[in-house]
Amino acid sequence: MEPRQLDKVARAELKTLSKENADFVARHLLxxxxxxxxxxxxxxxxxxxAGRRAGRVAVVRETIAITAYANEDYALTLRELRTYRRISGRNDQLPLMVDSERGLGRPDRALELGRSVEVETLDVPVRVSLAIAMSGARLDLEQTDAALRELEIPQLDRTRAFSYSPDLFDAYATVLEELDREAEAADWHALARRARGALNQLQSEEDDETVEIVEEEVAGFDGDDVALDDELAGEQPAGEPVDEPSVVDQPAAVDEPGDAAAELADDSDEGDEPVR
Known part of the structure; x- marks a missing residue:
């Protein structure tokens, strides 16, 4: 992952800290x-x-949760994301919460949690991530037909590529494999490769080396999005594609990290908020 700047929301959150403490926290987020x-x-x-200095800053609790998930500590992930949601009022990490319930072996609770929020209130990429997590919970319960239905959403569009399309196509293909529909599964896996390659090519052609695909619809070669259907038939694999950065699953960052590693053991009492 390349260094990126904090988004506007995170910058505003860190402004609640003293400048010295905000700089310390920002370096560790990076x-x-x-x-x-x-x-x-x-x-x-x-x-x-970062949490020892800014335990009541939403982006900090979100980052603790994301890194806990990367270490397969699903109980901690859930605790931190509940706190993050309470502080921020946002549901954008609901898919990660659902997947953490799965990680704890509680697919029924995962489905209940996923249904607790009106899907129309979520941004489109979050809806797609939630559908994938819900489908996984259905697979955990051996409800394969229901797992497929969870993924049959408007965003399952085989003709255009968005930032979320490769993961959605691969998830759909995986469920088709579980249903022994191998030919269809191979087709959707091929679409996923094509979508990922098109998105990566779009990134590589940008002048800004740190460009991110963060919008629901990706600006593409034809002006609106990346078209897939006309080129898929002649697809020739060109080696392993480079995965695009995940917007939901990456902690925020800032420029000029400084010597953050040397500060890991700094447990001084001058921080604004402890992690409780």
Missing amino acids: MAGMMIDEDPALAHQHAQA
């Missing part, structure tokens, strides 16, 4: 984001270091 794929345990340490 390090958590940079290390989460390479060393999840170290990323979690950075997130916890």
